Amino acid sequence: MLSPTILIPAILNGLLTGAVYALVALGLTLIYGVLHIINFAHGALLSAALFAAFFAYRLLGLDPYIAVFLLSPIFFAFGYALQRFIIGPASGGDDRNMLLITLGIAVVIENALLFAFRADTRTIDVPYAFKTIDFGFTFLAVPRVVGFVAVFLVALVLWLIMTFTDIGRAIRAVAKEKLGAELAGIDVAHVYAMTFGLGSACVAVAACLLIPNYYVNPSVGNSFVLIAFTIVVLGGMGSVPGALIGALLIGVVESLSGLFLGESLGQIGIFVIFIVVLLVRPSGLFGERV
Amino acid sequence: MKGLAPIAAAVAVLAAVPFVVHSNATLNFLIVTLMIALAGQGWNILGGYGGQYSFGHAAFFGTGAYVTAVLQVRYGVNAWLGFGAGIAAGAAFGGIIGALTFRSGLRGSYFALVTLAFAEVLRIIASVAPITGAGVGTLIKLDLGTQAFQFQSRALFYWVVLTLVGVSLVTTRLIERSRFGAWLIAVRENEDAAKALGVDVRSVKTAAMVISGAITAAAGCFYAQYFLFVDSGIAYGTWISIEALLTPIIGGVGTVFGPLLGALVVKSLGEGAKLVTGDVPGLDLIVYGAVLVLVIWFTPRGLIGGFTQVRKRLTRRATPAASSIQEGGHG
Numbered sequence: 001m002l003s004p005t006i007l008i009p010a011i012l013n014g015l016l017t018g019a020v021y022a023l024v025a026l027g028l029t030l031i032y033g034v035l036h037i038i039n040f041a042h043g044a045l046l047s048a049a050l051f052a053a054f055f056a057y058r059l060l061g062l063d064p065y066i067a068v069f070l071l072s073p074i075f076f077a078f079g080y081a082l083q084r085f086i087i088g089p090a091s092g093g094d095d096r097n098m099l100l101i102t103l104g105i106a107v108v109i110e111n112a113l114l115f116a117f118r119a120d121t122r123t124i125d126v127p128y129a130f131k132t133i134d135f136g137f138t139f140l141a142v143p144r145v146v147g148f149v150a151v152f153l154v155a156l157v158l159w160l161i162m163t164f165t166d167i168g169r170a171i172r173a174v175a176k177e178k179l180g181a182e183l184a185g186i187d188v189a190h191v192y193a194m195t196f197g198l199g200s201a202c203v204a205v206a207a208c209l210l211i212p213n214y215y216v217n218p219s220v221g222n223s224f225v226l227i228a229f230t231i232v233v234l235g236g237m238g239s240v241p242g243a244l245i246g247a248l249l250i251g252v253v254e255s256l257s258g259l260f261l262g263e264s265l266g267q268i269g270i271f272v273i274f275i276v277v278l279l280v281r282p283s284g285l286f287g288e289r290v
Numbered sequence: 291m292k293g294l295a296p297i298a299a300a301v302a303v304l305a306a307v308p309f310v311v312h313s314n315a316t317l318n319f320l321i322v323t324l325m326i327a328l329a330g331q332g333w334n335i336l337g338g339y340g341g342q343y344s345f346g347h348a349a350f351f352g353t354g355a356y357v358t359a360v361l362q363v364r365y366g367v368n369a370w371l372g373f374g375a376g377i378a379a380g381a382a383f384g385g386i387i388g389a390l391t392f393r394s395g396l397r398g399s400y401f402a403l404v405t406l407a408f409a410e411v412l413r414i415i416a417s418v419a420p421i422t423g424a425g426v427g428t429l430i431k432l433d434l435g436t437q438a439f440q441f442q443s444r445a446l447f448y449w450v451v452l453t454l455v456g457v458s459l460v461t462t463r464l465i466e467r468s469r470f471g472a473w474l475i476a477v478r479e480n481e482d483a484a485k486a487l488g489v490d491v492r493s494v495k496t497a498a499m500v501i502s503g504a505i506t507a508a509a510g511c512f513y514a515q516y517f518l519f520v521d522s523g524i525a526y527g528t529w530i531s532i533e534a535l536l537t538p539i540i541g542g543v544g545t546v547f548g549p550l551l552g553a554l555v556v557k558s559l560g561e562g563a564k565l566v567t568g569d570v571p572g573l574d575l576i577v578y579g580a581v582l583v584l585v586i587w588f589t590p591r592g593l594i595g596g597f598t599q600v601r602k603r604l605t606r607r608a609t610p611a612a613s614s615i616q617e618g619g620h621g
Contacts, residue, residue, distance in 0.1 A: 032399075036399075037399060038399045038402065038403060040345075086583065089587070090583055090584075090586055090587035091586065092590060094590070095398060095399070096341075096343055096398070097586050097590060099343065099345075099399065099402060100343075100535075100539060100582060100586055101582075101583055101586055101587075103345075103532070103579075103582070104578075104579045104580070104582035104583040104586070105579065105583065106579070107532065107575055107576075107578055107579030107582070108575075108576050108579035108580055108583070110572075110575075111571075111572035111573070111575040111576045111579065112572070112576055113572075114571050114572035114575075115570060115571065115572035115573055115576060118571065119571065218572075222528075226406075226407075226410060229403055229406075229407075230407075233400075233403065237399075267414055268411060268414050268415070271407050271410055271411045271414070272411070274403075274407045275404060275407050275408065275411065278391075278394070278396060278400060278403065278404045278407070279390055279391065279393075279394045279396075279404070280394070282394060282395075282396060282400055
């Protein structure tokens with residue numbers, strides 16, 4: 001079982017899985033880094049985005065890789081509105097309330113999906129779903145390789161936004177020193193909402209990259225988001241490079257523990273890492289102190 | 291003792307219900323509601339009084355349910371002893387999880403995440419371990435009779451869960467009035483200040499988690515005895531973690547009657563929604579989520595907090611000076 005012909009493909013596949021996790025985790029860590037809350041609605045948003053990508057293909061005939069350019073602005077706007085008009089005003093700025101509000105929103109979204117589409121699991125069948133690329137020593141599925149490349153593009157775009165635009169500077173200012181930013185004339189409510197919007201847009205991109213060889217049902221997002229929590233904690237809450245590296249690491253761990261422990265028990269490896277990191281080094285690999 | 295009279299009155303009124311209501315469906319609804327109120331009271335001790343918001347109280351509920359069921363089915367232990375063992379196991383898990391997390395100084399979002407992760411790990415273990423019946427779950431054999439803690443009549447089950455709720459209400463009131471309660475509230479309001487004043491913050495929080503775990507586990511034990519079936523999705527599922535925190539928050543965090551009131555309101559709303567639209571999956575939970583958001587939005591201290599506010603506003607109109615002092619003391 002330890003022969004390289006099994007091990008290397010397992011590691012590579014783990015990296016590819018990790019890349020998709022990274023997209024979900026990027027949104028989460030971005031929101032944490034600025035608002036200092038864990039967005040419990042992230043998983044439900046992912047389920048909603050997967051449904052959106054599913055129907056974009058089924059009803060409009062849009063290929064997921066094209067739909068991404070339509071869905072990410074829509075989810076950006078949705079996330080913006082959610083933070084600006086519901087989470088912000090409803091929580092009154094209290095962190096604990098924000099946690100609960102995002103939980104409430106998660107329950108509403110997930111069950112609205114269940115109510116509208118029932119618990120059935122659906123898939124789409126794009127022509128390239130089962131195409132593979134021959135790397136000489138192993139075959140890798142096309143949609144997963146596309147996902148891997150796209151993650152780095154998204155991370156690059158995020159980095160460009162954060163570094164070179166006014167809103168990016170404002171977001172960084174608010175993340176560092178909220179009161180100071182407010183005194184300098186930055187509209188904090190707007191920045192919070194922009195951040196939430198960016199995080200939601202990441203979810204939409206993740207959904208479009210996932211749907212070609214994945215499935216969708218109302219609670220599918222939850223399995224991702226628990227892993228994304230782990231990644232965000234492992235990488236250090238609020239750290240974008242931490243989320244990328246943490247995600248790739250978790251992808252490999254999952255792939256290897258699945259190989260050695262079997263599919264259902266393999267998940268435990270992730271949670272054990274999660275709990276150990278939380279207990280031993282809650283600041284994660286790249287985070288600032290808790 | 292002062293403060294116990296309202297509890298006695300509330301329990302007495304609730305105890306009379308089966309003499310008036312004979313419908314099994316209604317009694318079943320009330321039994322489940324009281325069970326959720328019990329689970330919520332456990333959460334309330336740690337979250338409401340201690341300010342530690344757990345997102346994984348399923349860890350205790352499920353442990354209570356599984357210990358009760360597995361001891362009876364696999365080891366032939368008497369049901370009453372199994373019930374007690376389930377509660378003890380919940381307390382022990384509370385102690386272990388509390389000692390680990392509070393030693394690392396986890397608070398706020400981090401505490402919420404770590405509790406969630408513990409519940410999730412237990413769920414995965416329960417879904418594969420042979421002793422819990424793995425994916426199939428554990429079925430308790432039907433054996434009606436007091437010695438097996440199984441009753442033909444719903445009313446008896448109702449009184450059992452009501453007794454448990456009564457005990458939890460008295461426990462909460464006693465904690466509230468004790469020195470330990472004062473420490474716990476001090477930790478909630480300002481942990482650093484409490485520490486500076488010499489409160490052993492870690493022990494206080496861990497002790498709260500032990501009590502909290504025991505009470506929520508009691509709800510799990512009751513679940514196992516009442517439904518006679520436990521599986522990993524039910525026992526350690528996120529639904530119970532959510533219900534356990536939802537009821538005190540909606541009723542009133544850090545109040546004795548908050549969880550009971552919250553459970554009655556939330557469950558009635560869920561049933562009401564079902565009555566209006568028929569039994570559609572998801573609808574009752576949509577209502578839950580929306581109510582949670584609205585309650586936090588408009589009455590951040592829950593319904594009981596909302597009542598107090600309205601009363602204060604009314605008295606303020608009568609005597610402006612007196613109530614402004616009250617207001618100042620409240621913050």
